[in-house]
Amino acid sequence: MKSAFVLLALAAFAAASVLPGDTTDHKRVADKEFLVKQKNLLQLFVRPHQYNLYKEQAEIGKGYSLESHLADYTNAKAVKQFLHVYKQGMLPKGEIFSVFYQEYLEQAIHLFDVFYFAKDWDTFYKTACWARDRVNEGQFIYALSVAALQREDCKDFVLPPVYEVYPHLFLQNEVIQKAYEVRMQGEHYTAVDTVYKEGETYYIPANYSGWYYTQYPEQFISYFTEDVGVNAFHAYWHMDYPFWANSKYYNVKFDRRGELFYYTQHQLMARYYLERLSNGLKEIKPFSYFETQSHIPGYEPSLRYPNGKEFPMRPEGVSILNNYHVEEVFALERRIHDAIDLGFVFGKDGQKISLKEKEGISILGDMIEGTEDSTNKQFYGSLYNMLRTVYGHYADPMYQYEVAPSVLEHFTTALRDPAYYTLYKRIDTLFKEYKKLMPEYTYDELTYPGVKVESVEIEKLVTYFDNFDIDLDNAVDVGVIEDGQKVNIQARQMRLNHKPYTYKVKVVSDKAATSMVRVFLGPKYDFYGNEYTLDKMREYMVELDRFTFKMTSGENVIERNSYDSSVTVADKTAYRQLFKKVDKAIAGEEQFFVDETERHCGWPQRLLLPKGKKGGMTFRFFVMVTPFDETSVTDMKHLDFTSMPYCGVGKHGVYPDSYSMGYPFDRTIEHYDFFYNAPNMHFDDVIIFHKTAEELNIKVHH
Incomplete structure (x- = not known):
């Protein structure tokens, strides 16, 4: 749950207040020690297919010995097992790693164990520096990424976007080829095929499959x-x-x-x-x-x-x-x-x-x-x-x-x-x-006594395509790290987005109670234009939001913006920008904020809505208010974890919702009247329009 906006009611309205705490945003300013560690971690992901270009890290790796530091790991046996596998021979550098190849996966797991069981940050960091130039780059990046996401002393660090660590796996080979050409020719590169330069940055258009010629x-x-x-x-x-x-x-x-x-x-x-x-x-x-x-x-x-x-x-x-x-x-x-x-x-x-x-x-x-x-x-x-x-x-x-x-x-x-x-x-x-095989939900299991959703108001829903830039530093080789800082190469791709929208939910309650609001979007018509039955439609209901609020007795009006959706995460900060922010914070030029609830896992905020159609496409918008069992939550902070409905809380505690995931659409629906007559539920038709950026006066470079 991200903070819900609550209308300050007029005399007739009672205000609904947000959980948890209302005043905590879970952010803190990073100190110097955190910033240095953050920078060191980011450097380990730079050009993994090359040997480490950061001399300090390379020297740490050369001078470190796993055998001499077995006492610095909580599981010395795991370290010995890794060393045995390492000496037997692992996947060579330059070869392709996949977790679906059992032998290579087991090697990566042994490497992960060494990272994971390091007693402290210092041991973890030195171990990573040691492994950086000694093991296969695919295994290294995978094991390091998973370890950083699982270790308690790493949980607040920001990892570079995975599509900028390995752009080869996300962008078509012609984009990577042009990036090589720009890197090799530098300032003498002749901009062709719509590649263009702004300042010191080259932009390479990145298309999708079938962009030129659709075959399927x-x-x-x-x-x-x-x-x-x-x-x-x-x-x-x-x-x-x-x-x-x-x-x-x-x-x-x-x-x-x-x-x-x-x-x-x-x-x-x-x-x-x-x-x-x-x-x-x-x-x-x-x-x-x-x-x-x-x-x-x-x-x-x-x-x-x-x-x-x-x-x-x-x-x-x-x-x-x-x-x-x-x-x-x-x-x-x-x-x-x-x-x-x-x-x-x-x-x-x-x-x-x-x-x-x-x-x-x-x-x-x-x-x-x-x-x-x-x-x-x-x-x-x-x-x-x-x-x-x-x-x-x-x-x-x-x-x-x-x-x-x-x-x-x-x-x-x-x-x-x-x-x-x-x-x-x-x-x-x-x-x-x-x-x-599960019994249909009964009327009593679906309703919330004393609570009624009076109305839902939704702003116009509009999608469009706009530019998104992807850093290609890791796609090209350099001789020294300074060379990579001279040429900035970006892939520019058109991605689906939507205009921010707000919806208001008016809820009347006969009591003050903590409640959960569940919001879904589903199709109204099938491919042939036939209206879906409720039981068929439930299979395609997509959760747009789920959040808690404190109802007061009487009328409550909740205003919620699409940016607050609990299922999404914002676009990741680009690799190069992330480095600059950390460097500036270390130099004392600006503050770097650590958000304890921001997750790497999360549905893209810009893809919250389906594209819809130019002339408009009708969907069903569903809002439901249910009780919230606070005793089922071990830490109220978990409600603020971004993309909690889809990504849970990882290893950090209990999933903060006692209902079945997908409720109330996770079971067969036979009694449609249970849904259409339940006072705590509300269906509305909404229309999603797809527009061009030009129609919306949004500037994009092509």
């Missing part, structure tokens, strides 16, 4: 699937909740982890569908294992790894019928089907564990994702990861020809591929089967 319908929404913010959200979510991390081993609590996996992926699918509708595309179907020619779209990613290898493409209609892994995957899915039908799963010792209790959805989610917290990973496997590997490596299923990992085999790139949504659609049907 899915390319109409490549601006969504290839959006750097959407893919960063997916990458950071899996860093916050790494599937290989066992909670007991690392002594952390990933509260409702499996349920959060289910809900986040379900919301991603619903949001994807709203974008398809906005572009006149039909609903997608789940793939079939046994089709001789699948309906999975082809995909040409146009991406290139830093070592020069191209990401493999996939032709239209690929079949995996003859892939021997398919039988293994199908067997895992069959076991999960059986568990859902039976209402229990088998534990590691053969004991029956019920799926009918409240935590059943989380047990199922852990099982399908295949986390190390799964009740029986050996038996139920990892359907989510295996499906991606089977389709991602279809061209070389036996790993004989050293075909590079596909986009499906990285969390940073998977959402670019239309196949991801077709594959996950099948997984989502498993969760739907499970939810169908």
Whole structure:
């Protein structure tokens, strides 16, 4: 929950007040010690494909010995295990790393352990400096990023945007090629193909797949699937909740982890569908294992790894019928089907564990994702990861020809591929089967006695495309660090955005009470123009906001701005700007603020709304007020964590909402009158218009 704006009521109105505390914004000014550590951490991410250009860090790494400092780690055994693996030989520098290659993942986990179990910052930092020039750069960046997100002494540091650490994984290879040309030619570069220079900065236009020539319908929404913010959200979510991390081993609590996996992926699918509708595309179907020619779209990613290898493409209609892994995957899915039908799963010792209790959805989610917290990973496997590997490596299923990992085999790139949504659609049907076995919510479970939503007013909803700049420093090589500071190269991409909007909710209550407001957006009509039934529409309801407030007895008016949405995060500060801010703060020229609630994981604020259509597209806007159980929250600060509904609170405590994720749309709806007659709920039709930046008088450079 970010701070809600509350109308100061006139005499007839009682004011609603915001939780928690009303006066705390969770920000503090960083001191010199914090700033130096922040800068040191940022430097470790600079040009990871090159040896460390920061001499001080390189010297620290050369002079440090893990063997001589075993006492400086809380788990010396883990350090010894890493050293054994390191001496045996790890993935060489310059080779491609993917977490879906088990051998290389295990090596990265051993490296993570050394980072994670360092007793203090000094040991952690020296260990990172040691590893920076000794291990594969992909493994290093992955292990360091996850460790920085999990360590208590790193939780307030800002990591550089993942799309600027490895721009190769987010931008088409022609952009990277032009960045190389600019870097090599410097001031003698001849600006062609719309590359232009402003001051000391070169701007390279970055397009999406199908920009020049659309071959497949899915390319109409490549601006969504290839959006750097959407893919960063997916990458950071899996860093916050790494599937290989066992909670007991690392002594952390990933509260409702499996349920959060289910809900986040379900919301991603619903949001994807709203974008398809906005572009006149039909609903997608789940793939079939046994089709001789699948309906999975082809995909040409146009991406290139830093070592020069191209990401493999996939032709239209690929079949995996003859892939021997398919039988293994199908067997895992069959076991999960059986568990859902039976209402229990088998534990590691053969004991029956019920799926009918409240935590059943989380047990199922852990099982399908295949986390190390799964009740029986050996038996139920990892359907989510295996499906991606089977389709991602279809061209070389036996790993004989050293075909590079596909986009499906990285969390940073998977959402670019239309196949991801077709594959996950099948997984989502498993969760739907499970939810169908849950009883429909009763009227009493949906209503809030004594509380009525009188009305909702919403400003006009408008989307448009505007410029977004991405720093390409890490895309090019330099001889010394000063060379990189002389030439500033940026990719400029058009990204979807929306005009900020405000909505007002008038609530009448017969009592003073702390309450939760839940806001959703869903489609009104399907592809054919038929109005959705409520039960069908609920499958595509996207959560726009969730926040708490203190109601007073009488009439309460809440005013909420889209910028306050609890599901989103703002655009990340660019790498180069982040460095400048830290340097200026160290020099005492400005203040650097640390926000304890700002998350790396989060849905992009600019993509809160689907594109809509030029002439307007009708959606359903839903507001619900429910009770809020303050006793279920271990720390009220967690309500202010950005993107809390989608990203939870990580290992930091209990998910601050006692209701099922997705409530009230997570179960089958048979009694529509429960929703339309419940006084604490309100539906409204809203229209989303898509305009050009010029129509809105917004200046953009092309």
